[in-house]
Structures are given as C-alpha cells and as structure tokens.
Amino acid sequence: MPKIVDHDRRRIELVEATWRIIARLGLERATMREVAEEAGFANGALKPYFPTKDALVRATFEYVFARTNERVRTAAAGLGGLAALRAFCCEVLPLDATRIDEARIVLPFWHVAIHDPVKAGLNDRSMAVWRDWMTGWLQDARQAGEVRADVAIAPIVEALLTYLLGAQVTATLDPANAAPAQLRRQLDVQLTLLSA
Secondary structure, rough: OOOOOOOOHHHHHHHHHHHHHHHHHHHOOHHHHHHHHHHOOOHHHOOOOOHHHHHHHHHHHHHHHHHHHHHHHHOOOOOOHHHHHHHHHHHHHHOOOOHHHHHHHHHHHHHHHHHHHHHHHHHHHHHHHHHHHHHHHHHHHOOOOOOOOOOOHHHHHHHHHHHHHHHHHHHHOOOOOOHHHHHHHHHHHHHOOOOO
C-alpha cells in the first residue's frame, strides 16, 4: 500500500523549518537546501509545495501572522475595551522566546517588502486586520468610559502600532533595553495616557 502524504502538514513542516532557520541564522541562510535538511526532506521535496524561496518566505510570514492572530483571539476571548487591547498588545510584543523569534522573521520580511509590492501588500493587509481590531476595542473602551472622550482613536491606533512594531525591532537589535518587564511598563504608559 502506498504511503499517504498529508500535504497540508508537510507545507506546515516546511514553513516551520524556514521559521527556525530565519530566527537562528537569518533570511540569507534560509536556502531551499537548508530548509529541506532542517525539515528532514530531500531537497527536491520542496518544489511541489514552494517552487521558489520567495514563495516559502511569503508563506512563513503568513504563518507567523496567523499564529499571532490565533494567540490574540485566545487571549482576548471574552474581553472588550482596554482589556482586549492590552491582551492584543501582549501577544504582539516580543515578551518570550517564541515572539522574539517571530520578530526575527518579520524584520527581514519587512526589509524585502520595501522593494516588493506583493510582500508589501501582504504586510498592508496584515496591519489592516490589526488596525480594525484596535479601532473596535478603543471604540468599545470609549463607550464604556475607559478612554477619555477627547482621545482621537485613529492616531492612537497608529501610535500603538508604531510602538508594537518598533518594540520588535528593539528586542532583536537591543535586547538589553527591551526586556519583557520594560516592554510591559512601556505598554502601561501608552494605555494610561488614554484612560478616563
């Protein structure tokens, strides 16, 4: 009887291998050969799933973003307003080894996306999801009286997003100034400024 291959699982294994290599060695070292070796497959096994390294990098970013969103949904379940916003921020901030590895993946992706409209579009769509969530939670917080009435929501969303993405840069390049306790205090400052 021929062996049944779970193609979806194999795609995930290849993406996870890519993630580990990028986090450990950087984007340049994440060659198709290196990914195949990391995943325990023959080099040619990647082609049916990811014909190019570009496709593999794109899939890896999508996977990281999806994992983050899954954590956010779990952390924010049953919450609203500032509590949901805080839960979201804590899942995006690089507060543990997994989230620092995620930052090590998105940083080189952003670098490539600067000159690649397809990847830039993927990033834009990802950030649009986060902006929508943040806007909704801040509107809920305003209605609940948690946020001052004079606070303009759109600039606050952009300021928080800039903080969250900047924290990913800092955690990878200057970890001494981005310890989890420091990042949580910084988040507290951001959210306290909004409080009614």
